[in-house]
Amino acid sequence: MVCLSYKVWRNGNRHRQRQLLLPRGDAARTSLATERTASFNPATVRTTGGTPASGCLGNPSNTLAQLCAISAVLYYKLVQPLQYPMPNAQFKMKSDSQTPFNLEASTFSHIPVLRREVIEDLAVHPGGHYLDATVGGGGHSRLILEAAENVYLTAIDQDEDALIAAQKYLAEYGERVQFVHSNFATYKFPPSTFDGIIADLGVSSYHLDTPERGFSFRHAANLDMRMDQRQSLTAADVINEWDEGELADIFFKYGEERLSRRIARRIVERRPLLTTVALAEAIASAVPPKYRYGRIHPATRVFQALRIVVNDELKSLETLIEQAPNALVPGGKIAIISFHSLEDRLVKHGLRNSPLLRVLTKKPITAQDEEIVNNARSRSAKLRIAERKE
Numbered sequence: 084m085v086c087l088s089y090k091v092w093r094n095g096n097r098h099r100q101r102q103l104l105l106p107r108g109d110a111a112r113t114s115l116a117t118e119r120t121a122s123f124n125p126a127t128v129r130t131t132g133g134t135p136a137s138g139c140l141g142n143p144s145n146t147l148a149q150l151c152a153i154s155a156v157l158y159y160k161l162v163q164p165l166q167y168p169m170p171n172a173q174f175k176m177k178s179d180s181q182t183p184f185n186l187e188a189s190t191f192s193h194i195p196v197l198r199r200e201v202i203e204d205l206a207v208h209p210g211g212h213y214l215d216a217t218v219g220g221g222g223h224s225r226l227i228l229e230a231a232e233n234v235y236l237t238a239i240d241q242d243e244d245a246l247i248a249a250q251k252y253l254a255e256y257g258e259r260v261q262f263v264h265s266n267f268a269t270y271k272f273p274p275s276t277f278d279g280i281i282a283d284l285g286v287s288s289y290h291l292d293t294p295e296r297g298f299s300f301r302h303a304a305n306l307d308m309r310m311d312q313r314q315s316l317t318a319a320d321v322i323n324e325w326d327e328g329e330l331a332d333i334f335f336k337y338g339e340e341r342l343s344r345r346i347a348r349r350i351v352e353r354r355p356l357l358t359t360v361a362l363a364e365a366i367a368s369a370v371p372p373k374y375r376y377g378r379i380h381p382a383t384r385v386f387q388a389l390r391i392v393v394n395d396e397l398k399s400l401e402t403l404i405e406q407a408p409n410a411l412v413p414g415g416k417i418a419i420i421s422f423h424s425l426e427d428r429l430v431k432h433g434l435r436n437s438p439l440l441r442v443l444t445k446k447p448i449t450a451q452d453e454e455i456v457n458n459a460r461s462r463s464a465k466l467r468i469a470e471r472k473e
């Protein structure tokens with residue numbers, strides 16, 4: 084790592100002095116782009132040259148620090164100010180099903196949310212058979228398997244990386260766990276089979292933290308966002324091929340983005356947009372400054388909308404709520420954890436309207452402060468539970 088000092092200028096006034104730790108090589112450019120995307124408009128940045136700071140991480144070599152600093156100056160002065168150009172060759176990702184991502188190199192990390200609440204409310208009993216419709220890294224599955232003697236589990240995930248990770252994590256349970264690589268919407272639910280079903284919706288921390296998967300504007304990567312890498316539609320296809328009106332509609336509907344029209348217009352002007360950071364920059368450039376420096380990054384809602392569309396998340400959830408109740412034994416419970424209001428609304432109404440279910444949670448169960456401190460992701464988690472009628 085090397086350290087670069089620079090000043091950020093806004094409206095002709097020096098806004099703040101910043102220091103940036105830069106990894107070596109291409110990653111340095113990535114870091115700069117991410118930093119730009121995350122916190123300020125690059126058009127207002129004047130780099131004052133690199134000042135290798137003492138006491139930086141990794142005991143940096145001054146020569147390397149200066150080289151990075153100089154390239155950063157050249158970058159801001161010479162490269163087009165808002166667009167972050169990334170030649171495709173540099174960003175070839177192992178993101179198709181023929182070349183699965185190497186999990187040895189990147190560990191699957193995900194802390195299960197509402198663990199105590201899920202286990203208590205599912206009332207796991209010895210010898211029971213449970214379904215984890217979203218096994219992910221296997222966190223909730225393991226809790227279920229450990230909650231009582233001789234529990235059997237069917238574990239589904241549409242993401243092959245997740246299944247590989249879960250297989251390893253749950254290997255000690257041997258034949259008691261059966262893994263299924265499938266979307267839960269296309270899974271053939273066997274009637275009256277499970278004593279409990281859990282679905283912990285959305286993406287895992289692994290998805291967000293693994294740049295190659297293209298879910299997050301925190302990392303430079305191809306715009307991908309597919310949970311199931313066997314499917315062909317990617318976020319790049321949506322962004323570069325859909326009409327301006329269609330883009331505006333999905334940003335509004337699935338991202339609840341008020342500025343959907345102007346963002347869609349800017350995206351169409353800037354196409355092709357092939358990377359997460361290029362898209363995030365285009366979005367940031369389309370919104371007023373107040374919005375740009377607000378509580379959340381201005382690209383957050385659009386990224387949520389894109390992810391929902393690429394993975395057809397709401398339709399899949401509807402199908403799950405329609406099909407899953409019949410797979411429960413009488414008295415069996417279904418627990419669904421959602422992370423945004425669109426999902427929660429579907430879960431709330433879907434469980435309530437199912438003729439087979441009795442809802443056990445009038446209000447959704449949410450995380451306690453202690454959990455939120457340890458796992459920020461739990462802040463928006465909402466758990467709803469229902470039971471199959473006799």
Ligand SMILES: C[S@@+](CC[C@H](N)C(=O)[O-])C[C@H]1O[C@@H](n2cnc3c(N)ncnc32)[C@H](O)[C@@H]1O
Binds near residue numbers: 216266286
């Ligand atoms: C939030 S993570 C689950 C984490 C898991 N509960 C744990 O404790 O490790 C959600 C997982 O569900 C998967 N997933 C999301 N939608 C799915 C769907 N429609 N069908 C199957 N898997 C899905 C994702 O690939 C991801 O691995």
